[in-house]
Structure formats: structure tokens, C-alpha cells
Amino acid sequence: MxxxxxxxxxxxxxxxxxxxxxxxxxxxxxxxxxxxxxxxxxxxxxxxxxxxxxxxxxxxxxxxxxxxxxxxxxxxxxxxxxxxxxxxxxxxxxxxxxxxxxxxxxxxxSLLPQKKNQSPEKYPQPIPVTAMALNGDGKVLVTSGYHEVLAWDPETGKLRTRLSDMPERVLGLSFVKGGPWLAVAGGSPGRSGEVWLVNFAKPTERKRLAQMRDCALGVVTSPDGKYLVSGGADNRIRCYTLPEGKEIWNLEAHADWILAVAMSPDGSHVATASRDRTAKVMKTATREIEGTFTAHSVPVLSIAFAPDGQTLISGDADGQARPWGLDGKGVKDTTLRPAGRSAVLAVSYLDGNTPLTGSASGQVSVIDAKTRKTRSTLAKHEDRVNALLVFGAGEKQKVITASHDGEVRVSSSKDNKELGKFIASPGW
Known part of the structure; x- marks a missing residue:
């Protein structure tokens, strides 16, 4: 029977x-x-x-x-x-x-069966790094893997541990208040998307917050650890309260994929970059849209808040990075052109509100906001720069960049000196 x-x-x-x-x-x-x-x-x-x-x-x-x-x-x-x-x-x-x-x-x-997905013990070739995050003390760098999240010592490039049974493609990572809890976003393109909350110290402690029809393409958590926000290929942005992981709002914010999300330094605002050629700012607690930036004429690929929390920068597929305010208004003649017409895939800021960009050309550029051109080159990868992050301040400030060929580089922002590099794939 x-x-x-x-x-x-x-x-x-x-x-x-x-x-x-x-x-x-x-x-x-x-x-x-x-x-x-x-x-x-x-x-x-x-x-x-x-x-x-x-x-x-x-x-x-x-x-x-x-x-x-x-x-x-x-x-x-x-x-x-x-x-x-x-x-x-x-x-x-x-x-x-x-x-x-x-x-x-x-x-x-919460009832969905948890599938056991096998990741290779050694990767036959380096896997693209599509997302990364650094824990609070800067000693653990997590990067995307195939059905897993990989954890490294950023100083030595030594593999620390592997978090298995994650989405096929990991496209967003964010530590909650520096750890040990880690937000993970990703999925299988065209088939499914997932957002997870995982205890890095005890990987069996985990919760799937959402499953959708297409990939979750980015995730960010507020500095105070109260909110988690994700965006993805279903054009929606979702906000959850932490630590319970309860969805408090879900908004179709764009007419096309949400390619990147960012959180303001005080956690009060979240920003989105979309393939529909717009970027938006909304209040984290209420989802109220405060500003829509429409100056890009091509898909918006990356976004970040300035340290002051009052301005943002968004990068597009035409190689331009544009600064603008919370109200969605830009300033005339402030468009930044860091690397010709090479797509700006990642953006951030160094000390003093200095823009930093990572491009499809592999170049990581420090931008002079006054001349609107590259002031110096922090790193030059052989493949597109998919992710970058800034850690520390002053003379000890470091920049970590990751590229599509699996390479991770650590550089000093003070003198552009390369401090180390490694391939973020087991077996390489």
C-alpha cells in the first residue's frame, strides 16, 4: 500500500x-x-x-x-x-x-524539506566570488561557494571552515552585528531563491526566512542587528526583524531585478539598485520610499551609503558612478567616471567620504570627487570585481576585493600596498 x-x-x-x-x-x-x-x-x-x-x-x-x-x-x-x-x-x-x-x-x-547538497571537496577550477562579508573583528572572511559558504583567514588565505547545504549560488552575505549569525541570500537562477539566517559558530542552528521563485540577489543587515533586508530577481525587497526572522514588510519596489541593496550607517534607511535603471531609498522600519534616483540611463548594478548617511553612490552598466541624496536628487556635474565605460559592479567609501569603485575591467579605483576621475588604483584584478568591502580606519584601513576568477586581494588604503591575495576555492 x-x-x-x-x-x-x-x-x-x-x-x-x-x-x-x-x-x-x-x-x-x-x-x-x-x-x-x-x-x-x-x-x-x-x-x-x-x-x-x-x-x-x-x-x-x-x-x-x-x-x-x-x-x-x-x-x-x-x-x-x-x-x-x-x-x-x-x-x-x-x-x-x-x-x-x-x-x-x-x-x-519553515516546513520546507532541507536538501543535502553536495559541494566538491576540491573545486576543479576557481569559482567566481559573487559575495563576501567580514566579521566584526576582521578575522573571518566569508565568501560564496557552490551550495556552501566558505570561511577564510583574510591575512593568510587559509580555509577555516565550510558552511554546507546553502543555496546553489550564494549572491549575498552579511554578518549580523559582526557575528556569529550570518545572513545568506542566493538560489538557482530562474528556479528558486532563498534567504537564510545561519549561526556561523554552530552551523546546524539555521533558519530559512524566505523562499521565492527566483534568486535573492543581495542581503544586508542593520548595524544594531534589528533588521535584515533582501532584494532579488522577483523585483521585491523584503524586511525581517531579528533575531526572530519575522517578515514585517514585502514590497515590489522596482519594475525589474533588484541587483544590490545597502543599509545606512544608522540602519534607518535601506537603498536598492535595479535593472530598471533606477535606485531607491526607503525607511527600514516602514518601507516608505523617500527618494527615487532616475539619472542612470542603463541598469544600476551597485549602491552604497556614504559614512555620513546622507548621501549615496550608485554604479551602472555604462561605467558611471553617481552621488545623490536621500530625496533621490543628484547634483549637476558630479558624475564619476572611474574606469572608462567599464561597468561599475561594486561601490563603497574610504575615510573622508572618498568614493571607491570596483569595475568589470578588474580595476579598483579611488575617486577624487572634485575632479570626478580616478585618483589612484588600489588593485587590478584579471577579471571583473564582483565585491569589495572596507575594514578599519585611518592608517590601518584595509580594502578587500573579490573577482570573478575567484581571486581575493587585501590592500592598504593608505599607500595602495597589496597585503595579500589568495584564490577563494578549496583546492587552489
Whole structure:
């Protein structure tokens, strides 16, 4: 006799992938939610029972999945579910629509099965570094891996540890108040996206905060450790409270992918850069949009707040970096051109509000804001610079840069001296 259908193992993945985006607390189309099992059983605007245990044909959820009219069928504006998925839902309802979790009020995403993904012991070739973060004392540098997060000693380049069972591609990393908790964003392009909270000191302590239809492309946490914000290829930005990881708002902030996110030094504002050629600033606690910057004529690839928290810089695909204010207004004749027309993939600031850029040419440039040109070259990678971060201040200030060929470089911002470099891939 075949085993009964498991709600948590077989039904939840379908609902999370195909239905949750339009039927959750922040966006309950038809006043129907299914972000928890308790909500799944409640009626929406139609007043028809979504689930009638033992009777799939009388359950509105099932009826909408098999409707002949495209205008009525769910999911809206998408292909019908595969027949095998519809069959599973039908069988589960007919078997009594049983709940096999521990708490019917828990988020469905918390019930998703955790897959064991195998990362290579030694990488056959260096993997691109698409994200990195440094812990509070500067002794642990984490970088993106394949289904894992890799931790290094930034001074020696020695591999410290590996956090396994992470998204296929890790595209955003941020320590919470310097650690040990680490925010991880990523996914499988075109298929799924994930945001995780992982205890670096005890990797088994982890929580998946969100799963979406496409990749989460960036994540940032507030300096006080109260908020976590992510953005991604579903054009949405999501804000969670920490340490509980509860979503407090979810906003479709852009008309295209959100490629980068940044947090102000005091945590009061979050900024986004998008493929729709705009950048935005919003209040972290309320999601209120304070400014939209529209001066870029091409996709905006990177963004950062200045140390004063009142101005920002955003880099675009045309090789320009533009400073602007919280109200979304730029200043005439302030466009920075650090490396010709090479895309500006990463931006930050050195001491004294000095702009720093990483470009697709591999060049890391210190910019003179007055002349709007490169003052000095901090590093020159052989491949595109995907990420950079600044650590420390004064004469001890360091800049860490990472490129698409897997190379990480540590440089002194004071004299542009290279302090070390290594390939951030096990076996290299």
C-alpha cells in the first residue's frame, strides 16, 4: 500500500513555489492566504471552502488548479501546474488533508524539506566570488561557494571552515552585528531563491526566512542587528526583524531585478539598485520610499551609503558612478567616471567620504570627487570585481576585493600596498 501524501514534504514545496507569492500576509489576493496551514483552511472573498477534507472536487483550491478557463485557473498569469503536482494535491485532500507539522501557525517556508547538497571537496577550477562579508573583528572572511559558504583567514588565505547545504549560488552575505549569525541570500537562477539566517559558530542552528521563485540577489543587515533586508530577481525587497526572522514588510519596489541593496550607517534607511535603471531609498522600519534616483540611463548594478548617511553612490552598466541624496536628487556635474565605460559592479567609501569603485575591467579605483576621475588604483584584478568591502580606519584601513576568477586581494588604503591575495576555492 502506498504511503499517504506528506503535507510538509510534498505539498508545501508546491505551494511555496507556485502560490505563496500572491497569497501571503503582505499580498493576499482575493483575501486568501496560505502562508500558514491555519490560513490555508480559511476562506477568501469567495466564501467557498478552500479545503474540504476527503473531497478534492468540492475544495476551491483544487477546483481553481484544474479550471479550463485560463482567466479562472490558478496560478494566475502562469502555466498550469504539472499534472503530477495536481495529482498530489488531489490525493492529499482526498486522504483527509492532514497536517504533519508541529505548529499549524508556523510559516510554510519553515516546513520546507532541507536538501543535502553536495559541494566538491576540491573545486576543479576557481569559482567566481559573487559575495563576501567580514566579521566584526576582521578575522573571518566569508565568501560564496557552490551550495556552501566558505570561511577564510583574510591575512593568510587559509580555509577555516565550510558552511554546507546553502543555496546553489550564494549572491549575498552579511554578518549580523559582526557575528556569529550570518545572513545568506542566493538560489538557482530562474528556479528558486532563498534567504537564510545561519549561526556561523554552530552551523546546524539555521533558519530559512524566505523562499521565492527566483534568486535573492543581495542581503544586508542593520548595524544594531534589528533588521535584515533582501532584494532579488522577483523585483521585491523584503524586511525581517531579528533575531526572530519575522517578515514585517514585502514590497515590489522596482519594475525589474533588484541587483544590490545597502543599509545606512544608522540602519534607518535601506537603498536598492535595479535593472530598471533606477535606485531607491526607503525607511527600514516602514518601507516608505523617500527618494527615487532616475539619472542612470542603463541598469544600476551597485549602491552604497556614504559614512555620513546622507548621501549615496550608485554604479551602472555604462561605467558611471553617481552621488545623490536621500530625496533621490543628484547634483549637476558630479558624475564619476572611474574606469572608462567599464561597468561599475561594486561601490563603497574610504575615510573622508572618498568614493571607491570596483569595475568589470578588474580595476579598483579611488575617486577624487572634485575632479570626478580616478585618483589612484588600489588593485587590478584579471577579471571583473564582483565585491569589495572596507575594514578599519585611518592608517590601518584595509580594502578587500573579490573577482570573478575567484581571486581575493587585501590592500592598504593608505599607500595602495597589496597585503595579500589568495584564490577563494578549496583546492587552489
Amino acid at each position: 502506498a504511503a499517504p501524501v506528506s503535507f510538509s514534504k510534498q505539498i508545501v514545496p508546491i505551494l511555496a513555489d507556485q502560490c505563496l507569492e500572491c497569497h501571503r500576509a503582505e499580498k493576499a489576493k482575493g483575501s486568501y492566504r496560505l502562508d500558514t496551514f491555519e490560513q490555508l483552511l480559511k476562506t477568501g472573498d469567495s466564501d467557498a471552502a478552500p479545503i474540504v477534507p476527503g473531497k478534492a472536487e468540492e475544495s476551491e483550491l483544487y477546483e481553481l488548479l484544474v479550471a479550463d478557463d485560463d482567466a479562472d485557473r490558478m496560478p494566475k498569469k502562469a502555466d498550469a501546474l504539472p499534472e503530477k503536482d495536481i495529482a498530489l494535491i488531489r490525493q492529499w485532500i482526498n486522504e483527509g488533508a492532514k497536517f504533519d507539522g508541529q505548529d499549524d501557525k508556523a510559516e510554510l517556508t
